[in-house]
Each structure stands twice: as structure tokens, then as C-alpha cells.
Amino acid sequence: MxxxxxxxxxxxxxGLAVLACLAAGxxxxxxxxxxxxxxQDFSDCTNSTVNAGVEPAGTISLVRNSDGTTAVKIGMxxxxxxxxxxxxxxxxxxxxxxxxxxxxxxxxxxxxxNSVGNxxxxxxxxxxxxxGNKFQxxxxxxx
Numbered sequence: 071m072x073x074x075x076x077x078x079x080x081x082x083x084x085g086l087a088v089l090a091c092l093a094a095g096x097x098x099x100x101x102x103x104x105x106x107x108x109x110q111d112f113s114d115c116t117n118s119t120v121n122a123g124v125e126p127a128g129t130i131s132l133v134r135n136s137d138g139t140t141a142v143k144i145g146m147x148x149x150x151x152x153x154x155x156x157x158x159x160x161x162x163x164x165x166x167x168x169x170x171x172x173x174x175x176x177x178x179x180x181x182x183x184n185s186v187g188n189x190x191x192x193x194x195x196x197x198x199x200x201x202g203n204k205f206q207x208x209x210x211x212x213x
Contacts, residue, residue: 104131105208107146107194113206115160117191120206128175130192130207139180142192147173149203152196159191159207167194188212 106126113119128146135141142164144156150173156164158181169175192207 101134102132103210103212104129105210106130107144107192107205107207109202109204110206111201111204113191113193115191116189117159117193117206117209120191120208122208127205130210132210134183134212135180138183140183142179142181143176144178145174145176146205148175148205149173149196154194154196154205156194157192158186159193161186161190164192 106122107128107130108120108122108124108126110120110124127148128144131143131145133141144167146167146169148154148169150169150171152169152173154167154169154175156167156177156179158164162181162185164179164181165177167175167177189209189211191209193205195204
């Protein structure tokens with residue numbers, strides 16, 4: 071059987087999900103999850119209107135660590151050579167992600183787990199936030 075070949079960004083996203091579990095030292099399903107990042111200009115603070123059926127531009131992998139922090143690993147393929155501001159939506163900016171000449175970007179951020187509840191979201195956009203170039207995560211829901 072011939073093995074499948076996947077684009078570079080697909081391999082990157084699969085690797086990020088594995089890394090998230092390893093970073094947590096074998097976290098249980100309740101402590102780790104991944105959500106897609108999709109192109110959508112606006113939504114509310116928990117992204118309740120984000121359409122999960124849209125082809126994702128990236129993946130956000132999350133791990134709740136035993137030290138009271140949540141690790142966020144982002145892998146995406148979007149506009150090339152662009153800096154995106156990445157936000158814990160309606161809370162604060164977590165940092166910037168710079169894409170390469172193929173539009174691939176990746177980053178890792180941490181935030182205090184108690185700075186949000188069990189339901190929250192992320193968004194990202196470049197300086198000036200031009201319409202059509204904004205991205206929202208699907209809602210994150212921890213039990």
C-alpha cells in the first residue's frame with residue numbers, strides 16, 4: 071500500500087497535536103484538546119457563531135498544565151510574510167506570529183488557566199485588521 075503524502079502544513083499541524091500531549095506529560099482527554107482556526111471576520115467573545123464547517127486555516131492545540139498554566143500551540147497556513155496578532159479573545163493579546171514566504175506560521179504561548187473560564191476563544195489578525203484576513207477559533211470548551 072502506498073503511503074499518503076501530506077502538504078507541509080498538514081504535517082506541521084499533526085505534529086503540533088502530538089507535541090501538545092507530550093508537553094503535558096501524557097495529559098488526559100480532559101486536559102488537552104485542539105480546535106480549528108478559520109477565516110471569519112467577526113464573532114462574540116466565545117466565538118459562538120464561528121462556522122466549524124469551514125476549511126481550517128490552522129489548528130490550535132491546548133494543554134492545561136499542572137502548574138496552573140495553559141499552553142497554546144498554533145500552526146497555520148495563511149498569508150505569506152505577514153505578522154498576525156494572536157489574542158485570547160476579549161481578554162488580552164498573547165503575542166505575534168510571523169508567517170514565512172509560504173504563509174506557514176507557528177508559535178507557542180502560555181497564559182494562566184484561571185484568567186478564563188472553561189469556555190473561551192481565540193482570534194488573530196494582522197495590523198489594521200483588513201476584512202477577509204481575520205481568523206477565529208472554534209469555541210474552546212473544557213469540562
